[in-house]
Amino acid sequence: MQLLLAATHKIMKKLFLFCLLSLLILKSLLAQTTTQNIPVLSSLLIFSPQDKHTHGSSLVSLPNGDFLCAWFMGSGERTADDVKIMGARLQKGNKEWSAPFLLADTYNIPDCNPVFFINSQGKLFLVWIAVEANKWEYSILRFKTSTDYLKTGSPVWNWQDNIFLKPADNFAAEVAVKFKNLPDNIAGWAAYAPAYDDMIIEASKDSRKRSIGWMTRIKPLLLDSGKILLPLYSDGYNFSMIAISNDDGATWHSSLPIVGRGNVQPALALKKNGNIVAYMRDNGDAPSKVQVSESNNKGESWSAAIKTNIPNTASVELLVLQDGKWAFLGNDIADGRYQLSLYISDDEGKRWKWKYYLENEQPGKGSFSYPSLIQTSDGLLHMTYSYQLNKAGESIKYVVVDPELITR
DSSP, X not given: OHHHHHHHHHHHHHHHHHHHHHHHHHHHHHHHHHHOBOOEEEEEESSOOBSSEEEEEEEEEOTTSOEEEEEEXXXXXTTOTTOEEEEEEEOTTOSSOOOOEEEEOOTXXXXXXXXXXXXXXXXXXXXXXXXXXXXGGGEEEEEEEESBOSSSSSOBOOEEEEEOOOOOTXXXXXXXXXXXXXXXXXXXXXXXXXXXXXXXXXXXXXXXXXXXXXXXXXOOEEOTTSOEEEEEEETTTTEEEEEXXXXXXXXXXXXXXXXXXXXXXXXXXXXXXXXXEEEEEEOSSSSOEEEEEEESSTTSSOOOOEEEEEEOSSOEEEEEOTTSOEEEEEOOSSSOSSEEEEEEESSTTSOOOEEEEEEEOXXXXXXXXXXXXXXXXXXXXXXXXXXXXXXXXEEEEEEEEOHHHHHO
């Protein structure tokens, strides 16, 4: 009997060890599928790292196969009056970007957050902000257009103007209603301090405040109808809004606000049912998660923004791919910008089955953020983002990925 018990004990011990080893192997395999580095076709810096602050890139593919990239560069951001919009061109067939050239410079005022896009008529737009009084909440939307942009160097601009928006009184009514749809605010406000929601509701009644300070960051959503939805956000209100054009960018009006607590820098995606989804950077209270809102009327009004389960600190980008999958690119960590990841979903963001690192450093070793993501007709994903590694200087990095290598 004792021999039988000993043998059984020995077998059970081996079985336990086998199961434990199997679980460890399975865990390792699962970890590899969710954390492996991305297979890239091309990866290079647009220019050598340098001391000037370099940030907020935007990428556009041109009809002749060239690419243009814009970013802002200077001694800082809103407080540095030498900040200007710079750009570079990657000509078709070349492996190196051109030397940087000037795109826009408002005299003695910081210029930030450029956005490139081409409308349905083939006109190139550059939209950005001029930061009046060195305060984000006084920013002015500016734009240039060009129909002569296929030559080497900078586009030849044939028009420049400002985009002025005039949100009506229903802006304030929308803010009040949507705050009631949000969960109770759990921030640690003192009994003698005014409630956060009440302060924003009161500020929304001021027509001067709601008419300025709207800032660009991410490319617009271009609908087949020619309608343009340009994502905007406000540091004054700490939420977002959409500038809408129904005439290819000739005139603009504002959507109702995308109300929330710290939902900024929206990236847009068109769902198969016609609704539009906005993924937004979380600039609110912890835990820091990507925030989401949805519109069922082509961007004119939006649901109150709520948090998803994707960690986030600094940036988001979103793109519907040619095969119907969605791509999300952003800082999916809660404590910095040292990690930049690409997610792909085959069910419109309900689940993100594929995840790869573009950048993955230790905290404090690097900063990678504010990405721009586009897809060309050959199916390849092209992206640029702010790049700083080990405090060796700052640049913009350009990466090309074949999504078929990720999802096959």
